[in-house]
Amino acid sequence: MTIARKELVDSHSPGFYHCTTRCVRRAFLCGVNEETGKDYSHRKDWIERRIQELSTLFSIDIYAYTVMSNHYHIVLHLDPLAPLQWSNDEVAERWLAIYPSKTDIKRALRKEAILNSPETLALYRQRLGSLSWFMSRLNEPLAKLSNQEDDCNGKFWQSRYISQALLDEGAVLSCMAYVDLNPVRAKITQKLEESHHTSIKQRLQNITDDKSLVKTLLPVSGSVKQITQNISNRDYINLVEWAGKAIVHPNKASIPKEAQSVLERLNLQSNHWLTQLQSLESRYCRVIGPVELIRQRAKKLYRRCLHGISSAKQLYS
Structure with a gap:
């Protein structure tokens, strides 16, 4: 049974969400279309700028994003009360x-x-405090511009957007890493600094000295900026870098002590965390988090259970 988006997104309380939108056409949203040879790379720049611009107007902070050839991901914090x-x-x-x-x-x-x-x-x-309005103003103009450019009309996006509520800090951190590592999993690149149109590249560019490395992880853009993650820039970058190497070279990249301590603090099991990072989005339904919080959300939605319980039992210690 489907769940209405208005039930998933709390319009009265701040929260973290993972949002995805996918292009309905076989042709690429961005990049070079292998069939026609036409280059749509400029659309990646457009949508990246649009994400950052809208986040300063809505009560939203962007923690992670990546723009791929036919879809994009965003991890954001919404404060409808701001x-x-x-x-x-x-x-x-x-x-x-x-x-x-x-x-x-x-x-x-x-x-x-x-x-x-x-x-x-x-x-x-x-x-201005609505996730649906934010996503609408992000998607609709791009669809119109792309239709004009392609000299066609009709539906451009597969759906309005897909959202997942992130129920605790472990879920937020895991989803951020999942989003930042999209180009690595897709074998587009093996280096974070070459992961174009991603928040991890933006974070790396913002690191200018050791002082910025030890600062607390903040949003890459937004207008609220009241919520911070209990992790430093250095620890997050090291964690994502190790995960990327482990994806490219399975069983060859040993986990650093710093990354291990971060996962332990968040009550996450390192071996299952890395495994689930390959397919985090599909392992859960509309919420990601520990078992007890998923069950609480299911009860709130008048559901017996929500998909993801078995994955959560493996992910969380």
């Missing part, structure tokens, strides 16, 4: 940045209309 603290002027400015006007005069008139309508302000506050 817009309640924004001023009326800030709400209007953010909304007008999401839906820009063609002229300054029209923009001024629209802003005045928004500020003079309490109902409209309340509606836009709710939307």
